[in-house]
Amino acid sequence: MDLKNYQHEVVVTDEGLPFKLFAFEGQNGNYVREKHWHRSIEIFAVWEGRLEFTLQEKRFPLNGGEFVIVNSNEVHSIAAPDVNKTVVLQIPQDTFAEYFTDDQFIWFSHGDRETDHRVFTLLQEMYLIYTNGEEANKLQVLSLYYELLYILVTKYRKFNVNEEILKNSKQLKKLSNITRYMKDHYAESISLESMAEQFNYSPSYLSRMFQKHAGINFKDYLLGIRLEHAVRELEETNGQIVDIALGNGFPNSKAFSNAFRDKYGVLPSEYRRSNE
Template sequence: MASPNRFEISEQTHGANFAMYNFHSHSWYEIFYLQSGQCTFYIQDKTYLMKKGDIAVIPPDILHKTAYLAEVNKRLCIEFSANYIQPVISMFGNETLDSRLFTVLHNSTENTAFLDSLILNMINEYKQRDYISPAFLNVYFQEFILRLMRGSIPLDGRTIDFNNSSNTMQLAVDYINENFQSRLTLSDIAERFHLNPSYFSKRFKTVIGTGFKEYINNLRITKSEKMLLETNKNITEIAFECGFENSNYYGDSFKQKNGVSPTEYRKLKGNIK
């Protein structure tokens, strides 16, 4: 079913010592819920020790990654577009949500039981997918967010012990995220932040976990996935609007990442075009 609204739920189980080595970000919001186990959660310049029942709420374009510590670790992710949380933002304001919600949260056993019940309801509606499901999902999700705000306690995080250039890398990523449609070269970005290109390249890969070119390609492809599902623009238009200089290179890069072409992806995900 084609929809301009992103709302996806996924569950995964990981063993001990599984780690997401690359920092990543995306253009939508994410809720990361550790249902069992223990993990280290890195977000921007802080790290948190998360245990069963802890939840991270991550705004768009914020770098994060995880490393799992227990023998069995189960996590649930909810990815959602801004319209799902806009009613809460309208009621409480961005400043309140930045301090109260957009962080890593600890939940009591009682609050976790409420949240688990709402998650089960959301999963059932997500799988059912009839014409009333979007409305139920919205209602359950709003209650989920409000219960997080009422019953959760922000966890204390400690600053990651990177050297000072990590802050520059975050600024570089912020700049790339805001200008991905433009022509971006390593030399230009390095010059912008007054760094030697070779040093910038090495430091970018160390801090972000992926190479400069790979990061930009993945970001552009992620942006294009959204356009494929939410617009009727043709493949060439999408390629150019996402910063690719030709549609053939875009198609090859997209297939390498997703295993299917942009056209096949659009059909598989339900876009009518």
């Protein structure tokens, strides 16, 4: 499969939790998310409205009360032509490490109607409790989350997987290992050269690998990870902007501000004021 037009998405879990749970950014309609992939397992649950999903070139229309599971390294795109209410749960693939096959692979699909209904209900309950904002609710959300993991492993895990699916996953595995390392060490001094040495590639080969499979160059990918963490600190802490910059791998506050403005259209200070 030619992946040169597919972009790799950076997934960062919520603070203090082993997953990321959020309202779909295309909820206002007239939205298209082009083909992309990520290491995490992702579940889209549509409460109201409809979405048009494409998984590995196959279309899956979703209506209210339905959900779809996106597996690790599965190329997908999303179209939301109309207003909708959709919740997204992203689970790091390594959550299921002890259930991997010999190929370091795991795949999920839907179960029976009753089990699907329970999964949909779990996602609803998790989101409603999670967005209530009370710290003590975190434990309740986690209890629902672990029930969901149990269902995925015992009811939805598939052992007989199409060979083409396995081949495509292996194609992205090398890059996923590199991007995982970058997500773990983004605050450190990382360069193309140091990463190439870490994974026994030449810098030019690693650069081509990023451009071909992630659809983005190495520098911009690393920048995206750092900005993702920095944005969360701007929203959730009162830290000084210079400290946020240095704590997330930027050499100084000026470099951080320039990168932030290029991506979000405003300076970090302006973004923070607008979210107060």
